[in-house]
Amino acid sequence: MTTTEDRSPELTEEHLERLKENMNKVEALSKRLVEVMAGKTAHSPALDGPNQDLFAKAATAYMTEAWQNPAKLLEHQIEFWGKSVLNFAEAQQALASGNPDAAEPGPKDKRFSNPMWDTNPYFRFVRQQYQTNAQAIAQAVASVDDMPEKDKQRLQFFSQQIIDMMSPTNFLATNPDALEKAVETEGQSLIKGLENLVSDLEANNGEMVVRLADDSAFEIGGNIATTPGEVVYRNDLMELIQYKPATETVFETPIILFPPWINKFYILDLKAQNSLIKWVTEQGYTLFVVSWANANASHADIGMGDYIEQGYLTAIEQVKQICKVKQVNAVGYCIAGTTLSLTLSLLKQRGDKSIKSATFFTTLTDFGDQGEFTPFLQNDFVDGIEDQVGKDGVLKAWVVGRTMSFLRSNDLIYGPAIRSYMMGETPPAFDLLFWNGDGANLPGRMAIEYLRGLCQSNDFVNDGFELLGHKLHIRDVDVPLMAITCETDHIAAWKACYRGVQQMGSRSKTFVVSQSGHIAGIVNPPSKKKYGHYTNPDLKADADDWMKEADFHEGSWWPLWEAWLKKRSGKQIPAREPGDSDHPSLCPAPGSYVLVKATD
Structure with a gap:
């Protein structure tokens, strides 16, 4: 009979030294993290999201629709409940039968390319339930009718941002790629990821701006921008x-x-x-x-x-x-x-x-037609920008860069953050991404004239x-x-x-x-x-x-x-x-x- 002691890995001096070294790194990095966040320069909260009026309008319109057409709301709820129960039942069946490959693969989404999203009952249930939740949110937003077109467009955009943010790939416990890497590297990937996170925060005065490229790989005038x-x-x-x-x-x-x-x-x-x-x-x-x-x-x-x-x-x-x-x-x-x-x-x-x-x-x-920028060109955001540039004198590069990135958040925010902070990878030596991260501040007066008078x-x-x-x-x-x-x-x-x-x-x-x-x-x-x-x-x-x-x-x-x-x-x-x-x-x-x- 195998005892608990038999199953435990042998803790050699080498293991203990590595563990001690890693814990010291975590402690030092945690201290730096606290320091940089404590020193973060405050900015106008209006830069971080729409004002609450938008969501209040949406909630009022949704509830009005529910009162006027309760059958429609119940139909959506019953569909959501049914899919959720089926997701759970399928996971239970796979665990009981020991046949994890029984279910059909999920819809193509590069975030869920790891085979475990289909073969592991736990990860498959997490993926399926996330997709069910995402569909329910999108369906609820689509059912809101009594709103101005621009408000509806903004509601769709920001609800999609919430859906993208809540993807299970963005959290360590529900990201099989990050968990596998952590096990393979004895936790070194997480330490390196924490180092990357702290470095990015320190480089941007506490603002979360994901570094997209390896800055050390390029020299302006050296290996890029070299035409004489x-x-x-x-x-x-x-x-x-x-x-x-x-x-x-x-x-x-x-x-x-x-x-x-x-x-x-x-x-x-x-x-x-x-x-x-x-x-x-x-x-x-x-x-x-x-x-x-x-x-x-x-x-x-x-x-x-x-x-x-x-x-x-x-x-x-x-x-x-x-x-x-x-x-x-x-x-x-x-x-x-x-x-x-x-x-x-x-x-x-x-x-x-x-x-x-x-x-x-x-x-x-x-x-x-303001197109995809419509969510950011309404008064609540522009008022916030005007307030901030009044204090700073400039519209800072990270504000412009973040706004652009949110138009393609999975590719320009969450994907790079996962690779850098969870996987501990060094950003790629990609000249286009290096340029993309080399932003510029805009003069305050010019930014407001452009936003107000033209946009x-x-x-x-x-x-x-x-x-x-x-x-x-x-x-x-x-x-x-x-x-x-x-x-x-x-x-x-x-x-x-x-x-x-x-x-x-x-x-x-x-x-x-x-x-x-x-x-x-x-x-x-x-x-x-x-x-x-x-x-x-x-x-x-x-x-x-x-x-x-x-x-x-x-x-x-x-x-x-x-x-x-x-x-x-x-x-x-x-x-x-x-x-x-x-x-x-x-x-x-x-x-x-x-x-x-x-x-x-």
């Missing part, structure tokens, strides 16, 4: 980089590219194989790129008008002086494209023809956006333009971009929809032969009809854009080296502003 060039101008808001020519001759009209100041510009220059910046120089163009300052409290009063005057207009004037030309071709990406359209309206009203053509990458100008009021399309003594309007955008949008873009939906382009005053418009999303659809080099694109010259139809009649083209849109740009770039001249006697090099590309972290 020089900073030829600098002010408090931006650095202007002129890239070295890659051909003996270049087109006379230079290109100036304005990236979004929500992120760093080097998304367009991650590595040589997918660098749009490098590719443009190889096609024979003189290219300038603006690198924006990472805002701090001293930038609190910088507004949209300052970005136009100190950024766009100043950069354009410097490029004209350096290249000795009267016009430039301008490119704006995301919010920088939105601001480029404001700049074009201003120049039109001033009678200034400095911009020969405009290219817009994933640019929203008509905010009538909420849609002034640029409606009565005009008042700025710099002018009332700017979308119809004033009348230069030849090309708009590149992305089919699965969840930040700037292509249909919303299309509506804006339709309202622009230009007689020459080219509209393109690239396959993939906000980043991959733009960073899509021809050499990859990965994502195709759609074109249709008829911009009078609505978006659905435009796509229905569009022609599909294999491969990247980059060559299409270059052929369009070539017609608007003048004659060939000897290649220009960066700067001139009045614009000597201040430092090599990628410059100094791009190195400043949001937490610095």
Whole structure:
């Protein structure tokens, strides 16, 4: 007969030393955890979720429906009870019969890819009951009818966030992958995970921001952002980089590219194989790129008008002086494209023809449909942001990053958190995720002007956006333009971009929809032969009809854009080296502003 003592593992000196060492680590890490949480800077609670009015409205509408149609409520309840009992009975049967494979595999969901979710009765019951609960919540939300459409959309979004947050994979006791790893590593994975958690909290002043990539694997200017060039101008808001020519001759009209100041510009220059910046120089163009300052409290009063005057207009004037030309071709990406359209309206009203053509990458100008951002663009959230930036002077990068991440919470929050904090894994050495985590603070005044005047009021399309003594309007955008949008873009939906382009005053418009999303659809080099694109010259139809009649083209849109740009770039001249006697090099590309972290 086997005794209890026989089944116990032998505790050798080595085991005891390892245990003691691990406990010391846990104690030290716990102390650091308490310290960082105690020192966490408080922020407006409105940034963490909608106000209680939304849920009160939902509860009232739900109860009203229940009183008016009790049979419907009972039907839902009985269905939920029935599924719950069946889940339990199935688990009991599997345990009693010793046949864990009897049940059918669950629906495909990469969170539940471990075979134990189907073969182990305990984990299968947990999964099935979670999915039953999730379905019941979604069904209850869908049954709420007596609510405004925006409130209903927000209710659906935030209820889904609760469903995703409560996934059993997010808890150690109900995550077989994490439990197996802990057993295999004698608990080392949990200690490493705690180290990762504490490090992330310390790096973000107590805010939970999951590190997505191994920061130590990348050096800006070392193994990413390496296209050669020089900073030829600098002010408090931006650095202007002129890239070295890659051909003996270049087109006379230079290109100036304005990236979004929500992120760093080097998304367009991650590595040589997918660098749009490098590719443009190889096609024979003189290219300038603006690198924006990472805002701090001293930038609190910088507004949209300052970005136009100190950024766009100043950069354009410097490029004209350096290249000795009267016009430039301008490119704006995301919010920088939105601001480029404001700049074009201003120049039109001033009678200034400095911009020969405009290219817009994933640019929203008509905010009538707020799309997936609807939950975050209502007054309770924007009021909270306004309150917070009033204290900080800036809209901090973690707020913007967290908001973006919640649109894809399983991929950008919970999945990485599980791998880092439960599994103890080092984040991957992935350049795109490294860039994604290298965010930027936004000046407080600019953030509120953008949120209130453009996103909420849609002034640029409606009565005009008042700025710099002018009332700017979308119809004033009348230069030849090309708009590149992305089919699965969840930040700037292509249909919303299309509506804006339709309202622009230009007689020459080219509209393109690239396959993939906000980043991959733009960073899509021809050499990859990965994502195709759609074109249709008829911009009078609505978006659905435009796509229905569009022609599909294999491969990247980059060559299409270059052929369009070539017609608007003048004659060939000897290649220009960066700067001139009045614009000597201040430092090599990628410059100094791009190195400043949001937490610095």
